[in-house]
Amino acid sequence: xxxxxxxxxxxxxxxxxxxxxxxxxxxxxxxxxxxxxxxxxxxxxxxxxxxxxxxxxxxxxxxxxxxxxxxxxxxxxxxxxxxxxxxxxxxxxxxxxxxxxxxxxxxxxxxxxxxxxxxxxxxxxxxxxxxxxxxxxxxxxxxxxxxxxxxxxxxxxxxxxxxxxxxxxxxxxxxxxxxxxxxxxxxxxxxxxxxxxxxxxxxxxxxxxxxxxxxxxxxxxxxxxxxxxxxxxxxxxxxxxxxxxxxxxxxxxxxxxxxxxxxxxxxxxxxxxxxxxxxxxxxxxxxxxxxxx
Amino acid sequence: xxxxxxxxxxxxxxxxxxxxxxxxxxxxxxxxxxxxxxxxxxxxxxxxxxxxxxxxxxxxxxxxxxxxxxxxxxxxxxxxxxxxxxxxxxxxxxxxxxxxxxxxxxxxxxxxxxxxxxxxxxxxxxxxxxxxxxxxxxxxxxxxxxxxxxxxxxxxxxxxxxxxxxxxxxxxxxxxxxxxxxxxxxxxxxxxxxxxxxxxxxxxxxxxxxxxxxxxxxxxxxxxxxxxxxxxxxxxxxxxxxxxxxxxxxxxxxxxxxxxxxxxxxxxxxxxxxxxxxxxxxxxxxxxxxxxxxxxxxxxxxxxxxxxxxxxxxxxxxxxxxxxxxxxxxxxxxxxxxxxxxxxxxxxxxxxxxxxxxxxxxxxxxxxxxxxxxxxxxxxxxxxxxxxxxxxxxxxxxxxxxxxxxxxxxxxxxxxxxxxxxxxxxxxxxxxxxxxxxxxxx
Numbered sequence: 001x002x003x004x005x006x007x008x009x010x011x012x013x014x015x016x017x018x019x020x021x022x023x024x025x026x027x028x029x030x031x032x033x034x035x036x037x038x039x040x041x042x043x044x045x046x047x048x049x050x051x052x053x054x055x056x057x058x059x060x061x062x063x064x065x066x067x068x069x070x071x072x073x074x075x076x077x078x079x080x081x082x083x084x085x086x087x088x089x090x091x092x093x094x095x096x097x098x099x100x101x102x103x104x105x106x107x108x109x110x111x112x113x114x115x116x117x118x119x120x121x122x123x124x125x126x127x128x129x130x131x132x133x134x135x136x137x138x139x140x141x142x143x144x145x146x147x148x149x150x151x152x153x154x155x156x157x158x159x160x161x162x163x164x165x166x167x168x169x170x171x172x173x174x175x176x177x178x179x180x181x182x183x184x185x186x187x188x189x190x191x192x193x194x195x196x197x198x199x200x201x202x203x204x205x206x207x208x209x210x211x212x213x214x215x216x217x218x219x220x221x222x223x224x225x226x227x228x229x230x231x232x233x234x235x236x237x238x239x240x241x242x243x244x245x246x247x248x249x250x251x252x253x254x255x256x257x258x259x260x261x262x263x264x265x266x267x268x269x270x271x272x273x274x275x276x277x278x279x280x281x282x283x284x285x286x287x288x289x290x291x292x293x
Numbered sequence: 294x295x296x297x298x299x300x301x302x303x304x305x306x307x308x309x310x311x312x313x314x315x316x317x318x319x320x321x322x323x324x325x326x327x328x329x330x331x332x333x334x335x336x337x338x339x340x341x342x343x344x345x346x347x348x349x350x351x352x353x354x355x356x357x358x359x360x361x362x363x364x365x366x367x368x369x370x371x372x373x374x375x376x377x378x379x380x381x382x383x384x385x386x387x388x389x390x391x392x393x394x395x396x397x398x399x400x401x402x403x404x405x406x407x408x409x410x411x412x413x414x415x416x417x418x419x420x421x422x423x424x425x426x427x428x429x430x431x432x433x434x435x436x437x438x439x440x441x442x443x444x445x446x447x448x449x450x451x452x453x454x455x456x457x458x459x460x461x462x463x464x465x466x467x468x469x470x471x472x473x474x475x476x477x478x479x480x481x482x483x484x485x486x487x488x489x490x491x492x493x494x495x496x497x498x499x500x501x502x503x504x505x506x507x508x509x510x511x512x513x514x515x516x517x518x519x520x521x522x523x524x525x526x527x528x529x530x531x532x533x534x535x536x537x538x539x540x541x542x543x544x545x546x547x548x549x550x551x552x553x554x555x556x557x558x559x560x561x562x563x564x565x566x567x568x569x570x571x572x573x574x575x576x577x578x579x580x581x582x583x584x585x586x587x588x589x590x591x592x593x594x595x596x597x598x599x600x601x602x603x604x605x606x607x608x609x610x611x612x613x614x615x616x617x618x619x620x621x622x623x624x625x626x627x628x629x630x631x632x633x634x635x636x637x638x639x640x641x642x643x644x645x646x647x648x649x650x651x652x653x654x655x656x657x658x659x660x661x662x663x664x665x666x667x668x669x670x671x672x673x674x675x676x677x678x679x680x681x682x683x684x685x686x687x688x689x690x691x692x693x694x695x696x697x698x699x700x701x702x703x704x705x706x707x708x709x710x711x712x713x714x715x716x717x718x719x720x721x722x723x724x725x726x727x728x729x730x731x732x733x734x735x
Contacts, residue, residue, distance in 0.1 A: 047582060049582070050615070050617070050618040051618035051619070054618050054619065056585070056613065056615055056621070056735065057732070057734060057735050058577065058579065058585045058613075058735055059545045059547075059575070059577035059585075059587055059735050060544075060545050060577045060578050060579045060585055062539060062545050062547075062577075063539070063541075063542060063543055063544065063545050066488050066539045066541065067541060080732065081690075081732045082732060083732075084731055084732055085731070085732050085733065085734035085735070088481075088734075089539070089547075089734065090488075090539060091485065091488045091489060091490040091537070091538075091539050092488065093483060093484040093485070093486070096483060096484075120689070120691070120727075123689075124690065219689075219690070220689065221654070221655055221656060247617070247618045248618075249654070
């Protein structure tokens with residue numbers, strides 16, 4: 001009798017053993033949770049309040065990486081300024097770059113804006129392509145699928161559950177995309193200016209034209225000359241919308257808006273970046289609502 | 294005669310072979326054309342078929358609205374092909390091409406323009422009373438910003454590469470106008486279990502906070518006074534081994550031990566065998582969403598040139614408050630206490646630095662620092678200190694221009710007694726990091 005009890009206890013313990021997953025950004029945390037459900041314990045490293053390029057590599061982030069079974073990164077160079085030193089210090093061979101537990105979701109995405117020539121003379125360029133694919137909800141499913149593939153490889157015991165979770169999530173997300181698309185279709189052909197090239201995937205998909213950026217080069221703060229050129233360009237082409245992320249300074253956008261009569265729209269770049277965007281759905285809803293209403 | 298016949302027959306056979314080759318090629322071409330036509334036909338057929346199934350599926354989805362979703366194993370839902378799956382199987386690199394195995398290489402340059410109230414020949418004779426002396430045959434090394442006017446301080450080449458599944462290799466070559474130095478060269482373990490990591494080679498010790506950080510990443514251009522006084526301009530940078538362990542706790546706790554040769558002759562210098570042992574404990578935690586603390590306690594135990602014990606104790610504290618993505622306030626302090634046994638008795642000396650830096654935005658930051666050597670030998674002054682202020686402009690992440698003023702009351706000059714003179718210095722410095730330079734740790 002005792003033996004059986006012990007056996008079931010051990011069984012249940014191994015059943016309840018949850019995968020420790022660390023996600024670099026909040027949206028990845030949400031996707032991992034959606035497909036991993038009760039079999040994963042998720043810890044997110046970066047705060048959505050800050051620029052995803054410039055996360056402070058605080059040593060306090062190391063313990064979670066040190067104990068992780070899997071690390072889910074955005075990839076395409078977005079974490080290059082902060083994740084490598086943390087990974088090095090965490091001394092966890094399971095999630096080292098190249099290890100099975102290191103999951104770079106950019107591999108599930110066909111990256112756009114891949115520069116033809118790479119040089120730092122062009123600013124903070126990402127040689128692999130634009131890493132900001134999270135602002136387009138159509139990229140959620142490929143990412144989720146990729147994560148499930150990796151989760152199932154690492155945690156074979158729960159592979160069928162991950163598959164089930166994925167099909168449930170996939171069905172839900174496809175329905176969600178239908179309503180999202182219908183909202184977005186209203187602003188097809190719109191012309192916009194953005195601070196940093198954060199929304200290109202979304203804009204491209206829905207035929208919105210990103211005419212220019214407030215940054216003269218990626219990662220370079222606005223210069224007065226570039227701003228003046230931008231103002232005349234916006235006047236000439238009658239561009240009435242400026243897409244501003246929540247973390248950059250808003251002075252330049254407001255100045256341009258005052259000169260051109262354009263409207264500044266603050267679009268979240270990640271789950272939780274502005275209030276009321278705590279879930280994947282509300283995050284994308286906020287983007288659609290603010291961009292197309 | 295026979296030669297001619299052979300030659301002739303050879304020529305004939307060549308032309309014959311050529312002819313047969315031509316025919317062969319012609320036949321091949323004809324065959325190719327045939328297969329191409331067949332393939333075109335098939336493509337057309339398939340396209341037609343696909344169109345048909347698409348319309349069929351569309352009508353089907355219209356009619357069957359309530360289709361119960363059966364969870365399928367993931368492999369069968371091949372709708373999402375990933376970039377990894379569609380990787381070209383054909384290799385586009387040259388055979389035996391090793392380009393992808395090249396190490397990451399970075400170039401770091403640093404130079405300055407200096408204005409100072411002490412002339413160069415006097416400045417070279419500097420020493421810190423009670424901590425160092427002036428020896429005309431072997432003057433104290435001044436590695437940066439030595440001369441009034443222009444200084445080219447160094448070019449540094451750093452390389453990083455993965456050796457194999459088990460080790461990474463790093464090397465930093467420090468090149469000064471007439472000196473080549475292996476600043477660091479070490480290997481680090483990649484796959485040790487239980488949160489352990491080992492390092493061996495020549496490296497900067499992680500004793501304290503600033504010792505392991507390179508000059509180009511310092512917030513001020515000069516080394517903290519207490520480190521210069523106790524370890525010289527190089528700091529603790531020696532041949533040895535290191536073992537670090539990240540404890541499996543929710544709060545960051547790292548313990549490290551190092552064994553080194555002890556060739557630093559300012560505090561140690563008995564190199565008959567490896568004589569320097571280092572231990573430290575570091576911990577970090579967040580206060581709220583935007584503030585973080587890092588604290589450490591370190592100890593050095595070694596043998597000095599007289600073969601007697603030198604112990605150095607260190608404590609460090611760093612507090613950072615992030616005000617926005619690009620703006621932050623950092624307070625960093627370190628205290629060092631040295632207990633050196635000599636033939637005469639015990640020498641107890643101590644000092645600290647404390648610095649406050651404010652990053653205004655991506656381009657501008659500024660800071661102030663106070664250095665003090667507050668505990669000295671009985672016969673020596675204990676009012677040695679220095680004030681520094683810095684203003685930094687970075688037009689780009691990897692470019693720094695620094696304007697720094699310092700007022701140094703810790704130096705004496707020449708070999709005469711009581712030659713203390715305060716140094717007032719203004720400096721404009723540039724530092725760049727080009728190439729594949731890894732991100733700096735916290």
